[in-house]
Amino acid sequence: MDRLSTDTYWHETATAQPAEPLDGDASCDVCIIGAGYTGLWAAHFLKQAEPGMSIMVVEAGTVGGGASGMNAGFVQMTAGKVLRRMLWYYGKEKAGGVYKSVARSVLEIGRFCRQNGIDAQYQNSGILQVATDTKQLARLELQIKRARKAGVASFRLLDAAEAQERIGSPTVLGALKVSGALLNPYRLVLGLARVVREQGVPIHEHTPAETVEKVDGKWRVSTPKGTVIADQVVMATNGLQGQFPELHARQMPVWNYLMVTEPLTDEQLGRVAWPGREGVANSLSFSTAARLTPDNRVLWAGGLWYMFGNRDTDVRHRRNDEAFGKLEQSFRAFFPHWRDVRFSHANGGLISWSHTFIPQFGRTESDMIYGHGYTGSGIAASHTGGKILRDLVLRRQTEFTDLAFVTVNQPKFLPGAWGNKGGEFFIWRQRIGDRLPLLLPYQAALAPKRFFARRPAQGRP
Ligand SMILES: Cc1cc2nc3c(=O)[nH]c(=O)nc-3n(C[C@H](O)[C@H](O)[C@H](O)COP(=O)(O)OP(=O)(O)OC[C@H]3O[C@@H](n4cnc5c(N)ncnc54)[C@H](O)[C@@H]3O)c2cc1C
Known part of the structure; x- marks a missing residue:
């Protein structure tokens, strides 16, 4: 492991x-906390809607220093695996609404890059969702039925031979080609920040919001060298939202990891069929995903989530030799023809996990606006989220504030040790669930469906 760099590979591809x-x-009208996709899309859409509004972004580290600058670059539907949950809890209309908005975001991100001269290496090649065991095959078949039921798409299951022509792994038993794109995540976030600055929004780096409190009807955001007084605040700190007491129980920070190989030679590349260069993801709960980078490295991401101690978000967990070892093992099993390919980079980032796996946007009791809970699929969803945050700030009721991301009741995690135990139990259950035969939806027994269908007490624009 010592030869591995724990620096982010994507950071080497842009300045x-x-x-x-x-x-x-x-002082300003709106202070946005966090310069990842969520904060920056919110700033972009707000400034577009209200050019006269004064907006300021404060960022603890640097633009894209969080998950937005280091992820796997799959621009995909949040609704893939959560479609089941959304159909069950919220019904066809709400589930379809989210699915369609995020699908639109997948395309609009590509258009945004083209229109603004951002070379984010956006490639609308689709994503192959593959099965590597019979349980995953059954899951794919269910997914086809659900997508039909929600009226969102029609898919055809490719058999093993067809699937292996598209991705030459002998472990693949079937595949679905779903819509989605690939991009360079760091170039996207840097490009977005450039556009936001050109719109007249200052982004202050190395400026952590230490406290955010309401005093005499205004927000006071204290940073090491100055205080920002704002009419509204937007909290966009992803897995770090828990540092602010009002947001602590709304999401859980978990760590996830990815590894990148050295560039493949033409001979190595030729050993594995991958003609469309799509993103490939298996259909486990803790899914693993593969893609090629433009310089022909393989990026291998995902697998288990990790929780440390009391929701520990310390950057030292970017390195996790156990996770790297498991990822390397699963890579060698999936791509046995690349036994001699070596990894050059490996690191991890924080995922903001929402209790229902569905992103959350809304207002707290004290009127703090928040967006988080992408549960590992935030590139496209945060673009939709930026429009939601815009409309929440402007107190408009729109098709975006009516999405299930805002208008459904979301249970919270328990605070403190019980919440940690609950999180650990859930991760354990998913892990075991990946090894058991497909069970009937357990929500029927465990989830009070009527709770989710209610509108939340907060969260209205
Ligand atoms: C290993 C991994 C792979 C992933 N792969 C994919 C993928 O392929 N496709 C996909 O859709 N999603 C993926 N994701 C998820 C995706 O990266 C996130 O959902 C998305 O980047 C979230 O954006 P964000 O702006 O909310 O958060 P972030 O990008 O994390 O930004 C939050 C920002 O807030 C700042 N901040 C924190 N505290 C403060 C403070 N007190 N004051 C000021 N600033 C603060 C942080 O420094 C950070 O820059 C992946 C995540 C991980 C970890």
Whole structure:
């Protein structure tokens, strides 16, 4: 493991434009906390809708220093695996609404890059969802039925021979080609930040919001060298939302990892059929995903989630030799023809896990606006989320504020040790579930469906 770099591979593919920290007090209409996709899409759509509005973004580290700059770059539907849950809890209309909005975001991100000269290596090649055991095959068949039921798409299951022509792994038993794109995540977030700055929104890097409190009807965001007074705040800190007491129980931070190989030679590349260069993901609960980078490395991501101690988000967990070992093992099993291919980079990032796996946007009791809970699929969903946050700030009731991301009741995690135990139990259950035969939907027994169908007490625009 020592030869592996724990630096982010994508950070080597672009040069960032550094920005000054906030130095002194300031005031604005809206202060956005966090410069990943969520905060930056919110800033972009808000400024587009209200050019006269003064908006400021404060970022603890650097733009794209969080998950937005290091992820696997699959621009996909959040609704893939959560479609089952959404259909069960919220019914066909709400589930279909989310699915269609996020599908639109997949395409709009590509258009945004083209229109703004962002070379994010966006490639609308679709994603192959593959099965490597019979249980996963059954899951894919169910997924086809559900997509039909929600009226969102029609798929055809490719058999083993057809699937292996598209991705030459002998372990593949079947596949679905679903819509989705691949991109360079870091270039997207840097490009988006450039556009936001050109719109007139300052982004202050190395400016952590230490406290965010409401005083006399205004928000006070305290940072090391100055205080921002704002009419509204948007909390966009992903797996770090828990540092703010009001958001602590709404999401759970978990760690997930990815590895990148050295560039393949033409001879190595030729050993495995992958003519469409699509993203490939298996159909386990803790799915593993593969893609080629433009310089012909293989990026291998996903697998188990990790929780450490009391929701520990310390950056030292970016390195996790156990996770890297398991990822390497699953890579060798999936691609036995690449036994001699070596990994050069490996690191991890924080996923903001929502209790229902469905992203959450809304307002807290004290009127703090938040967006989080992408549960590992945030590139496309955060684009839809930016429109939701815009409309929440502007107090407009629109098709975006009516999406299930906002208008459904979402259970919270328990605070403290019980919440940690609950999280660990859930991860254990998913892990075991991946090894057992397909069971009937357990929600029928465990989830009070009527609870989810109610509108939340907060979260209305
Ligand atoms: C290994 C891995 C692979 C993934 N792969 C994919 C994928 O292929 N496709 C997909 O759709 N999604 C993927 N994701 C998820 C995706 O990256 C996230 O959902 C998305 O980036 C979330 O964006 P964000 O802006 O909410 O969060 P982030 O990008 O994490 O941004 C939050 C920002 O807030 C800042 N911040 C935190 N605290 C403070 C504070 N107090 N003050 C100021 N700023 C603060 C942080 O520094 C950070 O920059 C992956 C995630 C991981 C970890």
